[in-house]
Amino acid sequence: MSILVIAEHDNAQLGAATRNAVAAAVAIGSDVHVLVAGSGARAVADQAAQAASVSKVLLADGPALAEGLAENLAAQVLAVAGGYSHILFASTASGKNVAPRVAAKLDVAQISDIVAVESADTFVRPIYAGNALATVQSADATKVITVRATAFDPVAATGGSAAVETIDAVSDSGKSQFVGRELAKSDRPDLTAATVVVSGGRGLGSAENFKILDPLADKLGAALGASRAAVDAGYAPNDWQVGQTGKIVAPQLYVAVGISGAIQHLAGMKDSKVIVAINKDAEAPIFGVADYGLVADLFQAVPELVQAL
């Protein structure tokens, strides 16, 4: 049986996490198809067709799919689900939104946020904020899965030459309407894809003080992140949140500034290659996972670091 990966996209660009999900699909089996459900999304289908290891791309193009509404997107996936043994989504806001709807309609369990494939029916997933790893086996006919992108190296963006097959797009459910979207415009790399992440915590003290991290992020070409405590306190926007209930990141370099290191935060960044922690509290738990710790006042150390880099 074939495996279906649902493409993550904005109708123009194929989201990077799709290629991580394809990599997980390859670990399960060989015939990997990608569904691009969108509106005016031909370019996305063409990009998916070029991704390595993809043998076929299904393009469902229609107005009901323009904004990724869960009701319509789930219906589109269900329209083709019958031909697949596994249906994979990237563990993104969109994937997490839609996958359980598909699973419930198929009357199967969903396996959330897998970090390893043991076999075609057995997967590893973190529980309790990553403090434990559960190996679970599914007996369901269709396995509906979300894939933690940082756990699978993406397949190459080019090198493939899959055929694009156009399929009928679903019509609108009429139950939900898209009203608007406010996306933060930033020249910085995407948090989940960045090779360097600079994150701030409650130690920054205010939204104003958070700006001290800008020059450091500029210098390192880094994305900015934040602990839940900093988001809670209103110092940083929610989509910067790194942790159990925010984003999971695994950059080459993670710089934690003024972050104490609650387990919920560590859950989101402990797979980073190199971790640097700057905190004035020598007892802070973040030092327990940091490769390099600097016990210092961040308001002195951060500008100094910018100078020295």
Next chain:
Amino acid sequence: MKVLVPVKRVVDYNVKVRVKSDHTGVDIANVKMSMNPFDEIAVEEATRLKEKGAAAEIVAVSCGVAQCQETLRTAMAIGADRGILVQTDAELQPLAVAKLLKALVDKEQPGLVILGKQAIDDDANQTGQMLAALLDWPQATNASKVEVQGDRVQVTREVDGGLETLSLALPAVVTTDLRLNEPRYVTLPNIMKAKKKPLETVAPDALGVDVAPRLKTLKVSEPPSRSAGVIVPDVATLVDKLKNEAKVV
């Protein structure tokens, strides 16, 4: 409008769980249990909707062991009017919980179901969406703002890169994110009052739901641990290490 708020009893946010030595699960004996924090936000939001006059009655529901009564009492101390416990000692996975909740929705006919986006024990992030699918209702997950407007609800959602606003026809399912509200402190008089509120107990069988788990947990293990590195004396040493030892800048 009636609002149904499902709440889950989970290991407290501040507890660091330990994997059992036989790898069958995590040790939750004698560990502090609390209401899932996102569900607490859901109860608070329902209570605010009632205070604004948008909701008439709040029904809290919990599925699980007898001690979930405590979780329901907490929900009632925040503002729920009554509680329903679907009592079972069986392991409940998200699909089974969604089916139990659907059976209760069919019976109670709420206009809105509001619950946490994810439980902090299994981290599944599934139940709300599954319930919406089983009911054929619209959904808005990860809500940071909820406004009931006549027969619709407008929800601002936390998505990757920012915010998205949807308008859903009621009845609908909404799941809560962190910034939706800050739950109130539960006061002693409200805890006392909550003890007198009605709490009904039903069995999964009585709702006609098969709760047998679909996923078999083969083992639960410790994640690879990361050991502490070195403490550097100053910024210059840090930069030197990053450049010459780690080679990441």
